[in-house]
Amino acid sequence: MYGSPLSQQARKMMILGSGELGKEVVLEAQRLGVETIAVDRYDNAPAMQVAHRKYVTDMLDGDAIRRIIEEERPDLIVPEIEAIATETLLALEAEGHHVIPTARAARLTMDREGIRRLAAETLGLPTAPYRFADSLDELRAAAAELGFPCVIKPIMSSSGKGQSVCRSEAELESCWNYAMEGGRAKKARIIVEGFVTFDSEITLLTVRSVSGTSYCPPIGHVQKDGDYIESWQPHEMSEAHIREAEDIALRITEELGGYGIYGVELFLTPDGVLFSEVSPRPHDTGMVTMATQDLSEFALHVRAILGFPIPAIRLLTPGASHTLKADRESAEFRIGGIEEALSVPNTQVRLFGKPETKTGRRMAVVLSSSVDVEAARDLARTAAECLHIDYK
Numbered sequence: 001m002y003g004s005p006l007s008q009q010a011r012k013m014m015i016l017g018s019g020e021l022g023k024e025v026v027l028e029a030q031r032l033g034v035e036t037i038a039v040d041r042y043d044n045a046p047a048m049q050v051a052h053r054k055y056v057t058d059m060l061d062g063d064a065i066r067r068i069i070e071e072e073r074p075d076l077i078v079p080e081i082e083a084i085a086t087e088t089l090l091a092l093e094a095e096g097h098h099v100i101p102t103a104r105a106a107r108l109t110m111d112r113e114g115i116r117r118l119a120a121e122t123l124g125l126p127t128a129p130y131r132f133a134d135s136l137d138e139l140r141a142a143a144a145e146l147g148f149p150c151v152i153k154p155i156m157s158s159s160g161k162g163q164s165v166c167r168s169e170a171e172l173e174s175c176w177n178y179a180m181e182g183g184r185a186k187k188a189r190i191i192v193e194g195f196v197t198f199d200s201e202i203t204l205l206t207v208r209s210v211s212g213t214s215y216c217p218p219i220g221h222v223q224k225d226g227d228y229i230e231s232w233q234p235h236e237m238s239e240a241h242i243r244e245a246e247d248i249a250l251r252i253t254e255e256l257g258g259y260g261i262y263g264v265e266l267f268l269t270p271d272g273v274l275f276s277e278v279s280p281r282p283h284d285t286g287m288v289t290m291a292t293q294d295l296s297e298f299a300l301h302v303r304a305i306l307g308f309p310i311p312a313i314r315l316l317t318p319g320a321s322h323t324l325k326a327d328r329e330s331a332e333f334r335i336g337g338i339e340e341a342l343s344v345p346n347t348q349v350r351l352f353g354k355p356e357t358k359t360g361r362r363m364a365v366v367l368s369s370s371v372d373v374e375a376a377r378d379l380a381r382t383a384a385e386c387l388h389i390d391y392k
């Protein structure tokens with residue numbers, strides 16, 4: 001029970017991070033009459049454009065985050081990005097604030113070391129072999145143990161930033177430098193993983209709500225340079241793989257707890273399913289659910305965190321998503337080809353409205369549905385190829 005937004009009785013949700021995923025969370029929250037406050041490191045971020053209020057601040061500055069939260073006193077604090085002052089979230093939770101799904105989940109998934117050690121060492125989930133390194137020398141030693149190719153990632157980064165596949169000893173130094181440039185925090189620490197030759201990779205969206213744990217049909221995806229290009233749902237899987245995937249998802253999400261949606265990333269290999277990582281929030285590859293499910297991953301997240309029931313999740317149609325990425329930095333650009341893209345049947349376009357482009361930055365997504373995922377992927381790809389960014 002709660003009142004209307006902007007009244008004394010309103011239910012207030014503060015979203016920490018205001019990108020394309022947060023924009024959809026805000027829209028879904030507003031459909032349920034929730035007051036929304038968007039926070040991020042830059043102005044006019046996508047979710048800020050649809051929220052009731054906005055704040056621009058350094059997301060890693062704990063004092064600044066605390067000031068905003070103490071001023072607003074939101075009922076729900078909803079992290080939308082990994083790079084947040086999570087120590088402050090832990091302290092605020094201890095003082096009675098409600099962090100989604102929990103401050104510990106936000107803390108552990110903020111850096112790859114926290115979540116990997118929990119998954120592999122505490123829970124014993126199968127993962128790629130891995131080492132951590134704080135210097136180029138330590139990287140050399142780690143790579144010597146794991147062999148080539150290996151995958152190098154800053155412990156704090158997302159969407160593939162600073163991530164590379166290292167194929168030989170000669171490439172180690174440039175991979176190290178690339179990771180140092182791409183990391184989000186001022187921490188020179190990386191994870192080195194053995195390269196997994198998987199048949200496919202999926203995101204298993206797993207929702208924890210008052211109704212218990214539910215799974216969305218698996219989402220297959222293709223990544224390039226560590227970032228997602230296209231996704232589809234449902235991804236065809238063997239019964240054995242589905243059982244293993246759901247078991248891994250259940251174990252990691254039960255450990256992390258709270259209510260909300262989790263994106264459990266898994267590799268499907270001939271030897272079984274491997275855990276890769278988990279987002280305690282909607283997942284970029286899950287944007288496809290806006291075209292495929294009766295309740296999108298964003299609607300599910302909002303329902304779950306407000307404490308409402310989720311009796312069932314229905315897949316209405318096979319579907320696919322395909323991204324539009326920028327190839328340079330600019331604050332003066334236009335996105336064209338929308339008419340052509342929308343002339344593709346069963347297709348929608350979502351322009352995020354980011355104020356600037358950067359090399360590799362995701363600016364829009366195309367969503368298509370069809371009789372099967374292959375047909376949907378073709379439609380989404382065709383429509384995405386119609387879109388173009390014209391720079392001044």
Ligand SMILES: Nc1ncnc2c1ncn2[C@@H]1O[C@H](COP(=O)(O)OP(=O)(O)OP(=O)(O)O)[C@@H](O)[C@H]1O
Pocket residue numbers: 128151153157158159160161163193194195196197201223225226227228265276277284
């Ligand atoms: N050990 C590995 N072996 C083979 N491929 C890998 C490995 N680790 C990562 N990848 C590939 O790189 C992609 C991105 O990796 P990962 O999810 O760890 O990065 P990320 O920066 O957290 O991305 P995001 O934020 O989009 O989830 C994976 O989806 C997979 O395609």
Ligand SMILES: NCC(=O)N[C@@H]1O[C@H](COP(=O)([O-])[O-])[C@@H](O)[C@H]1O
Pocket residue numbers: 017018019020021022080081158159283284354361362
């Ligand atoms: N893989 C995580 C992911 O997709 N996160 C999404 O990207 C935004 C950051 O985009 P930006 O780097 O373009 O500002 C985040 O705010 C979130 O919506």
Ligand SMILES: [Mg+2]
Pocket residue numbers: 265277
């Ligand atoms: Mg990932």
